Amino acid sequence: MRIGAIEAGGTKFVCGIGNERGEIRDSISFATEHPEITLDKVISYFKDKQVDAIGIGSFGPIDIRHGSPTYGYVTTTPKPGWENYDFLGTLRREFDVPYGWDTDVNAAAFGEATWGAAKGLSSCLYYTIGTGIGIGVYSEGKLVHGLVHPEGGHVLPRRHPNDDFAGICPYHGDCLEGMAAGPAIEARWTLKGHELPVDHPAWEIEAFYLAQSITGAILLNSPEKVILGGGVMQQSQLFPLIRDAVKENLNGYVSASEILDHIDEYIVPPGLGQQAGLCGALALGLAALRTTK
Amino acid sequence: MRIGAIEAGGTKFVCGIGNERGEIRDSISFATEHPEITLDKVISYFKDKQVDAIGIGSFGPIDIRHGSPTYGYVTTTPKPGWENYDFLGTLRREFDVPYGWDTDVNAAAFGEATWGAAKGLSSCLYYTIGTGIGIGVYSEGKLVHGLVHPEGGHVLPRRHPNDDFAGICPYHGDCLEGMAAGPAIEARWTLKGHELPVDHPAWEIEAFYLAQSITGAILLNSPEKVILGGGVMQQSQLFPLIRDAVKENLNGYVSASEILDHIDEYIVPPGLGQQAGLCGALALGLAALRTTK
Ligand SMILES: Nc1ncnc2c1ncn2[C@@H]1O[C@H](COP(=O)(O)OP(=O)(O)O)[C@@H](O)[C@H]1O
Ligand SMILES: Nc1ncnc2c1ncn2[C@@H]1O[C@H](COP(=O)(O)OP(=O)(O)O)[C@@H](O)[C@H]1O
Ligand SMILES: [Zn+2]
Numbered sequence: 107m108r109i110g111a112i113e114a115g116g117t118k119f120v121c122g123i124g125n126e127r128g129e130i131r132d133s134i135s136f137a138t139e140h141p142e143i144t145l146d147k148v149i150s151y152f153k154d155k156q157v158d159a160i161g162i163g164s165f166g167p168i169d170i171r172h173g174s175p176t177y178g179y180v181t182t183t184p185k186p187g188w189e190n191y192d193f194l195g196t197l198r199r200e201f202d203v204p205y206g207w208d209t210d211v212n213a214a215a216f217g218e219a220t221w222g223a224a225k226g227l228s229s230c231l232y233y234t235i236g237t238g239i240g241i242g243v244y245s246e247g248k249l250v251h252g253l254v255h256p257e258g259g260h261v262l263p264r265r266h267p268n269d270d271f272a273g274i275c276p277y278h279g280d281c282l283e284g285m286a287a288g289p290a291i292e293a294r295w296t297l298k299g300h301e302l303p304v305d306h307p308a309w310e311i312e313a314f315y316l317a318q319s320i321t322g323a324i325l326l327n328s329p330e331k332v333i334l335g336g337g338v339m340q341q342s343q344l345f346p347l348i349r350d351a352v353k354e355n356l357n358g359y360v361s362a363s364e365i366l367d368h369i370d371e372y373i374v375p376p377g378l379g380q381q382a383g384l385c386g387a388l389a390l391g392l393a394a395l396r397t398t399k
Numbered sequence: 400m401r402i403g404a405i406e407a408g409g410t411k412f413v414c415g416i417g418n419e420r421g422e423i424r425d426s427i428s429f430a431t432e433h434p435e436i437t438l439d440k441v442i443s444y445f446k447d448k449q450v451d452a453i454g455i456g457s458f459g460p461i462d463i464r465h466g467s468p469t470y471g472y473v474t475t476t477p478k479p480g481w482e483n484y485d486f487l488g489t490l491r492r493e494f495d496v497p498y499g500w501d502t503d504v505n506a507a508a509f510g511e512a513t514w515g516a517a518k519g520l521s522s523c524l525y526y527t528i529g530t531g532i533g534i535g536v537y538s539e540g541k542l543v544h545g546l547v548h549p550e551g552g553h554v555l556p557r558r559h560p561n562d563d564f565a566g567i568c569p570y571h572g573d574c575l576e577g578m579a580a581g582p583a584i585e586a587r588w589t590l591k592g593h594e595l596p597v598d599h600p601a602w603e604i605e606a607f608y609l610a611q612s613i614t615g616a617i618l619l620n621s622p623e624k625v626i627l628g629g630g631v632m633q634q635s636q637l638f639p640l641i642r643d644a645v646k647e648n649l650n651g652y653v654s655a656s657e658i659l660d661h662i663d664e665y666i667v668p669p670g671l672g673q674q675a676g677l678c679g680a681l682a683l684g685l686a687a688l689r690t691t692k
């Protein structure tokens with residue numbers, strides 16, 4: 107079985123070929139440009155690869171509502187050329203195969219639930235903390251779509267007592283993404299995340315905001331695993347800070363041994379590491395193939 | 400078809416008999432006492448009614464994890480006699496029928512999705528704002544359970560600028576429930592909710608807290624409908640205040656016409672009114688019957 111996988115990010119695209127065991131055999135990566143240029147590269151990559159299905163985890167917002175006339179489109183993005191772009195339709199005209207189509211973070215959540223840190227579980231949350239903050243939601247064995255799709259990065263947290271940074275989200279100012287994504291760290295400290303020492307107060311503040319969102323998401327959805335990925339989470343000193351803050355926030359209220367006694371195995375990095383996104387797209391492609399069979 | 404329904408609240412129990420169209424033909428209600436007394440009343444009500452299945456929406460926390468040794472139990476409640484009480488097992492020993500078993504708010508969400516305000520949709524949130532605050536989560540056509548079950552009432556909101564009330568949640572102080580459930584309103588204003596005039600500043604503050612939680616839940620789960628029930632929501636002036644605050648919080652970020660243009664039909668009271676809980680239990684019983692057939 108040959109499944110095509112596309113991790114369609116706002117900064118870069120990764121395309122690959124994988125199998126039903128989640129093994130990626132081949133992949134390429136290129137910068138995200140105008141959609142015509144970018145999709146041309148995608149199409150030439152898959153041209154002679156004879157894939158049985160293709161899975162796509164895409165940056166958004168995107169239309170993932172089955173039956174919608176713009177299903178498969180990138181919708182309201184400010185990225186030049188991508189607004190109202192028929193991403194899926196463009197591929198369909200080239201390759202007549204089953205398609206899986208979801209957000210980048212939902213794809214990563216699905217990849218982790220299929221082969222990674224949430225393998226065998228029926229729920230997890232996948233956070234990416236990078237240029238933006240996105241949350242993929244997998245509940246009761248299904249990816250959550252709903253009205254549009256989860257946009258959990260824009261929740262409004264309480265302010266850290268030692269933080270007077272205004273926040274940089276163009277919609278909300280001091281929402282989670284505006285306070286804690288990579289560019290917010292850089293704007294607050296005038297240093298990029300990887301330039302800040304591991305004992306810098308930045309990380310306690312960063313953990314404070316992320317932990318608030320995670321606490322809220324645990325209370326609302328009761329996920330069996332919380333997976334934190336993206337560039338900022340390369341700072342592995344964040345994990346213990348976040349775990350402690352989540353426990354402090356919950357204050358024993360959710361009496362699950364997974365949280366009270368084993369939080370080190372509950373809030374974790376992606377089991378698939380840097381491949382969570384691409385493996386997630388692969389898992390979407392595989393699921394699409396199985397549905398049509 | 401005769402389905403038994405039990406709305407098991409911390410204050411009162413309602414038992415009824417209904418059919419597959421969501422019609423309740425008969426019901427009784429009594430105060431919640433020690434479990435032995437209470438379950439005796441439940442059992443004598445259903446004794447000669449020859450139900451084909453029973454659905455239960457229960458106060459919690461409860462164990463709803465299939466396969467758990469304490470599945471069907473009420474778990475860590477401070478209510479005398481109810482801690483670690485085998486609610487479902489007690490009924491099973493009397494009536495050998497299929498059982499549906501979930502939280503009171505999940506049941507209400509399911510009832511609303513089956514016959515009420517979210518009929519035909521595959522997702523909704525059901526809030527109860529009463530003695531406590533609970534949130535039922537229905538996503539992708541399924542009730543969300545996860546690790547324990549949703550406990551969304553205990554999320555930590557930002558403080559209203561004109562509010563210095565400390566909050567009364569024994570776990571978190573100023574969590575949503577500690578700031579906005581009925582007893583919190585009473586503690587803050589030394590008047591019960593129904594004694595406060597409709598133009599009292601209490602309601603703007605109340606809406607502020609509820610809207611924050613709703614905003615966060617919309618961002619995380621993207622529900623197709625948000626249903627607000629419970630005693631406090633009898634104050635119907637809260638609805639426009641909440642809708643306005645949610646729109647202000649989102650600030651156009653979620654570009655769905657349901658929110659931008661039709662929020663009056665998006666954040667709504669229960670379609671089943673006071674019967675949401677009992678009809679929800681009925682829907683759980685019906686689903687259990689269909690699964691075993
Ligand atoms: N090692 C690191 N430590 C802290 N921040 C990092 C690190 N690597 C990347 N970042 C930050 O993460 C953001 C990029 O996120 P990344 O997940 O790599 O890509 P994207 O979100 O664009 O897909 C940038 O703001 C960058 O400063
Ligand atoms: N009409 C009303 N206006 C405002 N608050 C109310 C009203 N009716 C009940 N409440 C408040 O709601 C709480 C009871 O909630 P209710 O949903 O009726 O029951 P429970 O949550 O115990 O099942 C009490 O704190 C009460 O003060
Ligand atoms: Zn924002």
Ligand SMILES: [Zn+2]
Pocket residue numbers: 552553554568569570571572574575576577
């Ligand atoms: Zn609380």
